Amino acid sequence: MIPKNLFLKRSCPLIMQIAETHRKPRWLPVAKSKIYRIPKRPEVSEEERLELLRINNNYKTQMRAIRRFYHEEMINEKSSLQSASSEMSQQLEADEWEKCVQINEKWNAQVAAEREQRRKIELAAMEDYALKRIEAKDKEFKGRIARASAEIRREKELSSTFITPDNLEAAIDHALANPVDYNYAIDLRGNIVSGRDTPIVKPEKKDQAVA
Secondary structure (H helix, E strand, O other): OOOHHHHHHHHOOOOOOOOOOOOOOOOOOOOHHHOOOOOOOOOOOHHHHHHHHHHHHHHHHHHHHHHHHHHHHHHHHHHHHHHHHHHHHHHHHHHHHHHHHHHHHHHHHHHHHHHHHHHHHHHHHHHHHHHHHHHHHHHHHHHHHHHHHHHHHHHHHHHOOOOOOOOHHHHHHHHHHOOOOOOEEEOOOOOEEEOOOOOOOOHHHHHHHHO
């Protein structure tokens, strides 16, 4: 027959605590036969009690002295370590500060060089843009001057045909001798018929007349 303890140990090793044969599980309550049982205090004689008290006091005094000794040793060692570590930490802090200052100066120099290079590029771009605008303005101004010169030349050429007080009588005589009728008509084929009283000839009649 398989023992019960063996089966419980193998099936639930992490959930249950298996008690041995001579002890009961700790989660079980006190047995009914022992609920009201009061154990009897051991009787100690007065001499034994005083001796135990003396031994206990001596043990406490010795342990207190040992603890105090080690505590003072630890404080002295800690203070010496702190003084040494404070000097070392100050030196390390100064070295770290110097290193940080050098790195900061290096970064500042690099940023200043990049800023100067960027400023040069921006200045060159601004100069190029300004030159292009000046050239465009000069070109536009020269074009305006050329157009104005051409207009002036054309007006000068036309000024010879202007009617002035000197040639007014001649212009009137010329207009009366050569009357011009500005009335005209345009048919569907695009033919222009000048004059107010000019008769319009139909195409078939015009073709017969030509034939």
